[in-house]
Amino acid sequence: xxxxxxxxxxxxGAILIGAVLLEAIALYGVxxxxxxxxxxxxxxxxxxx
Amino acid sequence: xxxxxLSLAMVGLFVGFGLxxxxxxxxxxxxxxxxxxxxxxxxxxxxxxxxxxxLAFVFGTSVIATLKHRDLGQxxxxxxxxxxxxxxxxxxxGKEIVVHLESLGLAGSIISVTYVxxxxxxxxxxTYEAVNGDGGDGIDHDTAEEPADADDIPDxxxxxxxxxxxxxxxxxxxxxxxxWMILGVAFATGLLSGFLGVGGGxxxxxxxxxxxxxxxxxxxxxxxxxxVFSGGLGSFLYALDGGVDLSIVVPLxxxxxxxxxxxxxxxxxxxxxxxxxxxxxxxxxxALAVAIREIGKIYELPILNRVSLVLILGSALLVSGAVVxxxxxxxxxxxxxxxxxxx
Numbered sequence: 054x055x056x057x058x059x060x061x062x063x064x065x066g067a068i069l070i071g072a073v074l075l076e077a078i079a080l081y082g083v084x085x086x087x088x089x090x091x092x093x094x095x096x097x098x099x100x101x102x
Numbered sequence: 103x104x105x106x107x108l109s110l111a112m113v114g115l116f117v118g119f120g121l122x123x124x125x126x127x128x129x130x131x132x133x134x135x136x137x138x139x140x141x142x143x144x145x146x147x148x149x150x151x152x153x154x155x156x157l158a159f160v161f162g163t164s165v166i167a168t169l170k171h172r173d174l175g176q177x178x179x180x181x182x183x184x185x186x187x188x189x190x191x192x193x194x195x196g197k198e199i200v201v202h203l204e205s206l207g208l209a210g211s212i213i214s215v216t217y218v219x220x221x222x223x224x225x226x227x228x229t230y231e232a233v234n235g236d237g238g239d240g241i242d243h244d245t246a247e248e249p250a251d252a253d254d255i256p257d258x259x260x261x262x263x264x265x266x267x268x269x270x271x272x273x274x275x276x277x278x279x280x281x282w283m284i285l286g287v288a289f290a291t292g293l294l295s296g297f298l299g300v301g302g303g304x305x306x307x308x309x310x311x312x313x314x315x316x317x318x319x320x321x322x323x324x325x326x327x328x329x330v331f332s333g334g335l336g337s338f339l340y341a342l343d344g345g346v347d348l349s350i351v352v353p354l355x356x357x358x359x360x361x362x363x364x365x366x367x368x369x370x371x372x373x374x375x376x377x378x379x380x381x382x383x384x385x386x387x388x389a390l391a392v393a394i395r396e397i398g399k400i401y402e403l404p405i406l407n408r409v410s411l412v413l414i415l416g417s418a419l420l421v422s423g424a425v426v427x428x429x430x431x432x433x434x435x436x437x438x439x440x441x442x443x444x445x
Contacts, residue, residue, distance in 0.1 A: 066341035070158065070334060073351055077162040080359035081169050088363060099430050100437040 107349045116353035120159075122415075123354075124361020125422035128167045129368050130307065130322060130381055137418055140395070142350065144411045154337060154345025161333030162355040163362055164326050170366035171323030178274040178320050181284065182327040185306070188285040189328065192292020199297055214396045217298050218389050224308055225385030232379035259315030262287075275317040287313045295332075303329060304385060319369050361422070368429040380424040387417030 105113045123137055138159055142152035171177050203209040255263075267280040291309050295302030303325055310321035340346055391413040398406025 062342045066338050066346075069341045069346050069348065070161070070338045072348065073158050073162045073337070073346075073355070074165060074334075076352060076355055077165040077359065078169075080356060081166045084359055084363055096433060100433045 105353075108353070113353045116350065117357035120163075120354035120357025120359075121361040122357075122418055122422050124163060124167075124358030124363075125365040125368075125425055126361075126384075126418060127163050127326075127358065128170065128362035128365020129372075129377070129422075129425050130303075130365075137414060138354070140391075140411055140414055144407060147347070147350070150340065150343060150345040151347050151350075154340025154343075155347045155350040157333055157340055158337035158346045158351045159354045159358070160329060161337045162351065163358045164329035164333050166355075166359045167362040167366055168323065168326040168330055170363060171319075171326055171369075174319070174323070174366065174370060176319040176323030176369070177327050178316070178324045179327065180271065181273050181310075181314075181316065181320075182324045184271070184281070184284050185288040185291075185310075185324065185328050186331055188288025189292035189295065189302070189306070189332070192289040192294075193296035193332075195289075196293045196296020196298075199293075213298060214392065218393045218396070220294065220298070221304065221385050221392065222389030224304065225382045225387075225389055227382070228308065228385065229379055229382030232382055255315040256312045258312055262313055263315055273314075273316060274320050277315050277317075279314055284314060302332070304388075322369065364429075365422075365425060368425050371432045372425065372428045373432075377421075377425060377428060380421045384417040384421040387413055391417075 104110070108116070119138075119141065126137075139152050139156035142156060143149065147155070168177060200209055200213070203212055262283050263277070263279050265280055265283060267282050269281050270278050271281050271284060272278050287309050291302055291306045294305050306328065307321050307325040310316045310325060311318055316324065337346055391410040394406050394413065395410040398404065398410065
């Protein structure tokens with residue numbers, strides 16, 4: 054039988070790790086857009102300076 | 103002003119530290135747990151929070167770095183899943199050995215000595231290979247889809263690949279290895295990982311290259327893919343006991359996400375041979391840092407704990423700086439080759 058306390062801890066733990074996963078995916082997306090917009094410009098700048 | 107319950111200076115420090123680690127993680131597929139956890143411990147966080155938050159950070163960073171390596175075609179999912187099976191079994195056996203040693207009162211000292219010798223041994227080997235190897239040409243990081251050049255495959259990997267015990271598994275990079283060899287290498291790396299209580303990237307990534315013969319970029323991408331699972335499970339187990347602090351993880355991840363992009367992109371620009379020597383030196387620095395910390399514990403000298411942290415951070419800063427510097431130099435050389443100046 055699963056105790057309510059341990060189930061609650063499992064749900065809290067899963068939510069916490071889910072939040073980290075969501076942040077990681079969101080950061081990947083946001084930085085991806087930034088890279089698409091600015092990446093080539095930065096690379097060109099680095100090549101020539 | 104406070105953000106996430108931390109001062110802005112602390113948030114800035116965590117973001118900067120995350121950036122540094124992200125570059126290493128993106129480039130080498132390792133460097134998270136053995137950098138973050140000691141730093142958090144020295145900053146005064148309880149062990150449970152330092153380890154749990156470190157693992158959650160490694161999990162988040164590995165997700166980001168794996169997605170980036172997937173975009174570059176550098177993740178071998180088949181190899182990754184096989185490695186997870188073998189590694190999990192190895193970790194369980196490693197943990198049992200630790201429990202047995204604990205009952206004999208020998209765990210702490212044996213684990214520390216093994217850690218120092220293993221980290222130092224791999225560091226010395228990689229540094230020696232880089233300095234005295236095949237002229238430092240290294241391996242082209244763009245070889246993800248192409249068959250590996252026979253000259254680039256280490257001798258040990260050639261021997262392991264020659265044992266043709268069925269079923270044979272075709273891997274990316276044109277490598278064919280027996281399933282049992284893959285499981286054996288995965289079990290051995292898992293055993294060490296479970297025994298030492300570390301994520302194991304610094305063991306697994308070189309093992310994939312030196313023992314199985316997988317090209318470096320695929321070794322890095324596949325190692326990261328595996329860390330997503332091991333880091334996710336580990337951080338979940340710590341989160342159950344309140345060991346994951348989001349005020350630490352969120353800013354670290356914000357920095358490392360950016361750093362991982364730089365590190366992953368650098369794998370397509372920089373030859374591994376140029377960086378391998380720094381990688382070896384970083385591992386040697388890590389081994390020395392652990393040895394100094396253990397000496398500090400034995401003789402009750404807290405100052406050695408700080409010396410250990412400075413050594414670890416200094417090594418990480420040196421290597422991530424080398425990755426960025428080599429990338430910029432390579433880009434400039436590429437530019438000069440493409441458009442020679444006419445005077």
